[in-house]
Amino acid sequence: MLPSFSYLTEHAGFRGTIKNSPSDFVVTELEVPELFLRDTRAELLQRTSEAPPAQSSQCPREPKRRRTEPPGQGAPACPRDAAGGGCAATPGKSESEGDPELRAGLGEACPLESLLGKPVSELLNKFACDLKDTWGLENNADAGTREFSLGPRLDKKIRADLHSAVRQKFPFLVTVTRDNEMIVKGNPDYRELCQLVTEKETNDFFKFLDAKLENSTFSFEPDGNKEHRKVVHHFINRKFGKLLETKSFTVTDVNDQPNMSITVRFREKSWSRKRSAGGFQEKQDVYTAFTLQKENLETLEAIGLLAAELDILPSDFSYTGIKDKKAITLQPMIVKKVTPERLKEIGNKMEKKGMKIFNIRPAYQHLRLGQLKGNHFDIVVRDLQHHSHDSSADLKERISEAMKSVETKGFVNYYGPQRFGQGQIVQTDQIGLALLNEKMVKAVKLFFTPEDTDDPVNNAKRYFLQTEDAKGTLVMLPEFKVREKMLLRALNRYGVNHEGCTKAWLNIPHSLRIFYVHAYCSKIWNEAASYRLKTYGSKVVEGDLVCLEENGESISLNDKVHVVTASEESANKYSIYQVVLPMVGHSVKYPSNKVGQWYHERLSKDELELCKFRVSPLHLNIPGCYRLILKTVQNLSYFLESSEKEIKIEDNHLNDLKVSLHISFDLDPSCYATVCLREIMKCNF
Structure with missing residues (x-):
């Protein structure tokens, strides 16, 4: 793995084996993102279904503009510190607010940085604020023509994610696509409504409109001016009449006096479901959260099996990170287009394939790589021995010394073996280098290089390299080999040449x-x-x-x-x-x-x-x-266990017993437990 790489600490270390079985290496994501319940590790294993609690984020309320002001006056300017739209208040009068399954996460700004990168995200923030500033100037002809390019985005899913993320963070912006280039500009409808009601109401109205939550409503602040209410009614009917309907209701205002307020709801026909032969067809924008426990499976392989069983695309699953194969791992996931009931139905089948599904409940949106807060590890190191050059030392003393050293000083923050395809003839970094050098055919051939085993997958890879018969190879591959099949379908269509291989790589998701x-x-x-x-x-x-x-x-x-x-x-x-x-x-x-x-x-x-x-x-x-370069380990604890349970582990016995070391610790995101163990034990795996 890292044979000649430097260590940080100077203790002697010891030898042992890890991952003798999946149960010897258990990985659990530390904190669940806001879309999920904050379950403890024990709860993850015990609970099978529960709805998440409501999430809310209180924002300072904007001073109200008097309703006696004529329409068109008093349009609010954008304060510089509010341009990012980071404080996303939920509609104050929305009836869906009490439903935690629907509202969870709406108060959180979409993580644009994970989609755009921080530099582009900050440029977008600046564009948004500058645009709002120009809206506050009278007779500014430039305000309606300003645009900001997010660059070409060929992947439809990425475009959809960006459309949604921009609208959620900046309700006053709209996104359009021109020849695969995504353009951001001001929303003229938002600006017009700002002339009629407060900016907070406008902000909340467009968030309500974008969320499209079934059976939800939105109410504007009480308004005693009938002519003004009429103008607002006309604006909404003119702009959104096919989607929304409005009505005035008597309400009690802040002074406990009866007043009138406009309530908006989605028209029934927009929520009607299409009839199919088997009954009602499920809506396509449903999201279901769950915790996946897998054993001896790659994350993408597990997703491939789930997708095949649910008859959806692997890209409909989202997760926060890739987990080890040779381990038992628990991680939150969200799947699109699948109801909680449907996910529960496949539970027994998935158990036969090395997976268990827990904590099934509705969610609001998908997850993104990198959202996790860290991981907890429970690891067993077996067959403990001295290093060959250190045979005279006391083994228990060596273990204690190693633990104290790494707990105090930390470890070198190397990327671990799973980053590169541990044990494979061709590792992922070799394919990456070929792609960077734009050697597309070489990258495809490296991708299909087989291992020295006789199984259907490697036999199919050998056949492809020998014949370049993409269609025949497709038939030989198991269904869960999603990446291979994506590449082969494009190669079958475009050929195994530079252009065809380029299109084949474009056929798999950007991630x-x-x-x-x-x-x-x-x-x-x-x-x-x-x-x-x-x-x-x-x-x-x-x-x-x-x-x-x-x-x-x-x-x-x-x-x-x-x-x-x-x-x-x-x-x-x-x-x-x-x-x-x-x-x-x-x-x-x-x-x-x-x-x-x-x-x-x-x-x-x-x-x-x-x-x-x-x-x-x-x-x-x-x-x-x-x-x-360096990272620290948190909550480190350990104990020794003899295979002969009746014998106590005494200092003078340890060297002669078959002993296992049980280690438990937490690591930050993107840190590798095998790397931490390498520092503790002073050996490569």
Whole structure:
């Protein structure tokens, strides 16, 4: 895995084996995102279904504009600090507010950064605020023509996610697609309604409109001006009459006086369901959350099996991270187009395939990679022994020493073996390098390189490499091999040449294409981290890069990263735990010491220049980011257990007994338990 890479700590360590069985390596996501209940690990294993509690986020209420103002006056300006729309209040009078299954998560702003990257997201924020500022100026002809490009987005799912995310965060913006390029501009309907009611009401109205929650309603603030109510009625009927209907009702205002208020609801025909031969057809925008426990299965393989059973696409599943294959793992997922009832029906079938489904309940939207808060690990290390050069030492003492050392100092934050395809002849970083070099045919051939086993999958891969018969290979592959089948369908249509292979890579989701490129970037990062520690050790030196934010998990902006000066080195201003290294890309800066020179030389060996981390034919854009060199472990605990239960583990017996080590700890997102164990035990797996 990391045979010659540097260690952080100096303790002697010990030997042992991990993953003897899946139950020896149990992984549970630490915190469930806001769309889910915050279950404990025990609850995840015990509960099978429960609806999430209502989530709410209180926003400061905007001062009300008097209803006596004539329509068209008093349009609110956009305060600079509110441009991002981050405080998304839910409609104050919506009847759906009490339904936690429907409202959970609506108070949270969509994570645009995960879709756009932080630099583009900040430019969008600036565009949004500047646009609102121009709306506050009279006779500004430019306000209606300003546009902001999010760039070309060929993947329909990504476009749909962006459309929804932009509308949820910025209700006053609309998105349009022109030749696959996504354009953001001001919503003239929002601006017009702002002339009639308060901006908060306008904001909430458009969020209600975008959510399209069945049987929900929205009410404007009480309004005693009949002529003004008439104008609002006419506006909504003129703009949204096919979708909405309005009516005035008597309500009690803030002074406990009777008043009139306009209530809006969706027309019944917009919610009618199509009849099918078997009864009512389920709506296509339903989301169901669940916890998946899998054993000895890759995450994508498990999703493939679930998709085949439910007769949906693998892309209809969303999750926050990839989990180990040789383990028991528990992680939240959300599936689109499947009801909780339908998911419960397949539970028994899935158990026969190494999966269990818990905590099934409705959800509001899908998950995104990287949303997780961290992972908890329960690991058993068996066959404990001394290292060959350390046979005279006391084994129990060595274990205690290792635990204290890593608990105090942490470990080198390498990417683990599953990032690269542990044990495979061709690893994912090799495919990523071929894609970066735009060697599309080579990347396909690497992808279909078989392992040295005689099974249907590897036999199919051998057949393809020998014959380039995509259609015949399709027939040989099992249904759950989703990525392989996606590639083969395109190769069958377009041919196994440069153009055909390019279209084949485009035929798989963007997240899978970029996965291979990120694997290559991770390999380079691992090598750089080892070189940095061998060259400078734990001292922060001139030219190092340090993170200026505390607890920075995903550092993407250059202004959050500082280059250490000579005077700062002399003053020991920074800690080694603040030092970061860049994940290669076109928008990162590199250390200005020997490590920076190492990056240039290493990339030149792979025929990659620093500005080449864009693969236009595959719509891949790799700006790069920064990763902390060192990480710490939390909540570390352990105990020793003898296979001979009746014998106590005494200091003078341990070396002669068959003993297992049980370790439990938490790690931050994107940290690898096998890497932490490598530091503890001082051995590679």
